[in-house]
Amino acid sequence: MYAFILALHSLIRWFVLASLLFALYRTYAGWLGNKPFSKFDNRVRIITAAIAHVQLLIGLGLYFISPVVSYFLNNFKEAVHNRQIRFFGMEHITMMLIGITLITIASAKAKRKTSDKEKFKTMAIWLTIALLVILSSIPWSFSPLISRPLFREF
Template sequence: MYAFILALHSLIRWFVLASLLFALYRAYSRWLLKKSYSKFDDRVRGITVNIANIQFTIGLWLYFISPIANYFVSHFKEAVHERQIRFFGMEHITMMLIGIALISIASAKSKRKTSDNEKFKTLAIWLTIALLVILSSIPWSFSPLISRPLFRSF
């Protein structure tokens, strides 16, 4: 089960990134061009939040069944000094929680704005910060610190 959830989590990250990038494209282009906020823009916002929340739920599930996280929690004093164990036991989950929170804040704040331009501006700023936080905490295959494959097989 662990291997399946890990592969699923790895796959859904691409949907999170794609939806974030598309939402950012819509937000920036429509903000700068002073376009009106449409139902499609609202759907994009909602889908982006939902995909991120699904990914976070799967990530939490993975965290609770992960041997790495289990080792980190049970051997905290030693594990906190091991880069890869600390990354998955503490850093990754913390930064992703912050990223998901920023996406949720972007959604909630933009819904409360009255002008279309303010909605797009709010989404653009908050989602950009969320994307940067998330990108910094993905264990990319090219990272010299923590390296994992870009795609995992089921």
């Protein structure tokens, strides 16, 4: 069960990143090009937030069954000094919660704006910050600090 959820979580990160990048493309194009905020743009806003929230739920489930996190929580004094264990026990979840919160704020604030330019601008700013936070907290395969495969097998 753990291996399946881990592989699913690893796969869905690509959907999160793709939807976030596409949403950013649409928001910057709309904001800088003075375009109208269309129904399609609204759907992109909703779908981006929904995919991020699905990833959050899977990640939280994974957090509570992870042997690494279990070790971290049960051996905090020693584990906090181990970079890899601390990353998954504390840093990854904290930064991802912040990233998904920023996506949620982007969606909620943009929904309340009255002008199209303000909707695009609000989403562009908040989603850019969210993307930076998320990118900094993914255990990339090329990272010298925490390295995990780009794709996991089911």
